[in-house]
Amino acid sequence: MKAIGKYSIASILAWGLHVARVIVFCAFVGLSIAAVFTPILPFLAPAIERLPGVGHDATIDISGGAYVEIMNHFVTFGVMLFIINRLLEILRTLRLGSPFVKENADRFRQVGFGLLLGEAAKIAFLILGEIFDADVDLNFEMTTWIAMAAVFVLAEVFRQGAKMKEEQDLTV
Amino acid sequence: MSIGVKLDRVLLDRGMSLTELSDRVGVTIANLSILKTGKAKAIRFSTLEAICKELNCQPGEILSFTDDGRPIEHDD
Numbered sequence: 001m002k003a004i005g006k007y008s009i010a011s012i013l014a015w016g017l018h019v020a021r022v023i024v025f026c027a028f029v030g031l032s033i034a035a036v037f038t039p040i041l042p043f044l045a046p047a048i049e050r051l052p053g054v055g056h057d058a059t060i061d062i063s064g065g066a067y068v069e070i071m072n073h074f075v076t077f078g079v080m081l082f083i084i085n086r087l088l089e090i091l092r093t094l095r096l097g098s099p100f101v102k103e104n105a106d107r108f109r110q111v112g113f114g115l116l117l118g119e120a121a122k123i124a125f126l127i128l129g130e131i132f133d134a135d136v137d138l139n140f141e142m143t144t145w146i147a148m149a150a151v152f153v154l155a156e157v158f159r160q161g162a163k164m165k166e167e168q169d170l171t172v
Numbered sequence: 173m174s175i176g177v178k179l180d181r182v183l184l185d186r187g188m189s190l191t192e193l194s195d196r197v198g199v200t201i202a203n204l205s206i207l208k209t210g211k212a213k214a215i216r217f218s219t220l221e222a223i224c225k226e227l228n229c230q231p232g233e234i235l236s237f238t239d240d241g242r243p244i245e246h247d248d
Binding site (some may be wrong): 166170172 | 199203204206207208211212213214216219
């Protein structure tokens with residue numbers, strides 16, 4: 001199978017990542033709205049009560065645990081969106097025929113830090129979940145940490161590759 | 173960089189243009205420009221050989237080593 005061009009691995013991956021980006025972006029926007037409006041909804045209750053068809057005893061009760069769950073998903077989808085965008089940028093340079101650039105090494109490093117942030121957020125939300133009685137699972141997976149290490153290794157490989165490419169380009 | 177390239181001077185002495193040298197040695201003008209302006213990180217022996225052959229010169233006439241930008245002084 002071809003590495004670049006039509007029906008290549010890169011183009012299939014890019015297509016899949018574009019679809020994933022749309023889905024993750026929609027979920028992220030929804031969670032952003034929820035994250036903003038959830039804390040202020042109880043304060044809007046009097047206004048909602050005045051709406052036609054809403055009873056006078058309308059109450060909006062959102063627990064701290066529910067908000068922790070929303071924020072957990074918000075951060076998870078934010079990290080996913082960030083990583084997908086970096087991967088698409090890397091694939092774009094591959095399609096253009098010059099993947100060994102310093103920027104890609106930085107992008108891989110950003111992906112690694114994104115994964116690290118995601119894992120750190122998981123632990124933080126687990127602690128918050130215990131405090132606010134939220135249903136947050138830790139799901140500690142060794143493969144995630146190994147993948148994170150692989151991404152950091154790949155970043156350094158790309159950094160060295162970019163140096164070699166530059167040297168090759170400047171060899172007469 | 174402590175290795176200086178004096179290709180422009182040799183070309184001037186020989187009355188040859190960069191385009192003409194490019195045609196003769198089979199190296200692109202872009203690459204020769206990189207060499208001439210001192211941006212090159214390395215030069216292949218085959219390229220150096222072809223340039224020296226066409227310009228009828230020694231590698232030392234094209235390349236020079238300088239220490240902190242000053243030319244190295246020799247006793248002779």
